[in-house]
Amino acid sequence: MKEFEHPSFETIKLSDVLSALGDPIRLAIMAKLHASDQETGWGSFEVAVGKATLSHHMKTLRMSGLIRHRKEGTRCFVAIRPELNDVYPGLLDSVLRASLRDQAMQNKARENLVAAQ
Amino acid sequence: MKEFEHPSFETIKLSDVLSALGDPIRLAIMAKLHASDQETGWGSFEVAVGKATLSHHMKTLRMSGLIRHRKEGTRCFVAIRPELNDVYPGLLDSVLRASLRDQAMQNKARENLVAAQ
DNA sequence: TACGATGTTCGATTGTGGTCGAACACGTCA
DNA sequence: TGACGTGTTCGACCACAATCGAACATCGTA
Numbered sequence: 001m002k003e004f005e006h007p008s009f010e011t012i013k014l015s016d017v018l019s020a021l022g023d024p025i026r027l028a029i030m031a032k033l034h035a036s037d038q039e040t041g042w043g044s045f046e047v048a049v050g051k052a053t054l055s056h057h058m059k060t061l062r063m064s065g066l067i068r069h070r071k072e073g074t075r076c077f078v079a080i081r082p083e084l085n086d087v088y089p090g091l092l093d094s095v096l097r098a099s100l101r102d103q104a105m106q107n108k109a110r111e112n113l114v115a116a117q
Numbered sequence: 118m119k120e121f122e123h124p125s126f127e128t129i130k131l132s133d134v135l136s137a138l139g140d141p142i143r144l145a146i147m148a149k150l151h152a153s154d155q156e157t158g159w160g161s162f163e164v165a166v167g168k169a170t171l172s173h174h175m176k177t178l179r180m181s182g183l184i185r186h187r188k189e190g191t192r193c194f195v196a197i198r199p200e201l202n203d204v205y206p207g208l209l210d211s212v213l214r215a216s217l218r219d220q221a222m223q224n225k226a227r228e229n230l231v232a233a234q
Numbered sequence: 235t236a237c238g239a240t241g242t243t244c245g246a247t248t249g250t251g252g253t254c255g256a257a258c259a260c261g262t263c264a
Numbered sequence: 265t266g267a268c269g270t271g272t273t274c275g276a277c278c279a280c281a282a283t284c285g286a287a288c289a290t291c292g293t294a
Contacts, residue, residue, distance in 0.1 A: 019139030102131035
């Protein structure tokens with residue numbers, strides 16, 4: 001059973017972390033992980049992309065230090081890497097808090113769009 | 118004198134803000150703006166790109182709601198948009214605090230690289 | 235008015251990133 | 265062992281972003 005590579009934070013640039021968070025799908029994954037607050041199986045992510053693409057996003061999140069990626073049998077489980085908060089204190093928290101607000105804003109914008117028709 | 122377009126935050130997605138911050142050059146610009154803590158003229162940014170590219174980055178920052186872009190005579194001045202902190206409280210602060218730490222880490226990594234030779 | 239300084243816009247190039255289907259690897263279970 | 269489920273890797277495609285030089289617009293000034 002091959003283990004995944006989890007780079008140390010000394011090799012990770014902040015701009016890579018932010019780029020990783022800059023994709024809507026990856027941001028949604030992080031938001032879900034934060035909401036559930038525990039290790040989460042792959043199947044739980046209802047994303048509108050194929051498994052190859054999802055795998056790609058997971059690798060991106062892993063390589064930028066955002067998630068820990070563990071294999072158990074044939075399935076994968078991911079969780080937020082807790083050390084991230086030691087390296088960049090409060091960063092992920094404020095991003096995910098912002099994400100909640102963003103989701104609310106986007107929903108509202110959608111409603112207004114529907115109401116306008 | 119044509120004014121610049123500054124989109125309202127209702128039309129801006131968080132992922133766009135984070136993507137904008139995900140580019141090293143733009144992140145450096147934001148860090149410099151935060152460090153100087155005031156409106157800053159274009160000439161102060163010592164970036165390793167041509168003026169066309171810099172203009173492009175400034176537009177990206179402006180369109181993602183991060184900066185205010187003002188023209189005075191033939192020169193341009195930019196500043197961090199204060200409303201950003203109302204929409205996403207603490208977000209930019211923690212990013213820029215992380216940026217300081219990141220710069221320190223990158224410098225250290227460079228020193229180690231030099232020392233190893 | 236003509237010139238120089240400062241940014242913007244345009245067109246082209248190049249690189250990177252997201253996406254997919256198909257093939258593959260690995261573990262589980264009958 | 266063979267079939268199935270779960271993810272990864274590969275190859276290709278496409279969209280977009282970063283970059284540059286050149287042309288343009290605008291303002292200040294000689």
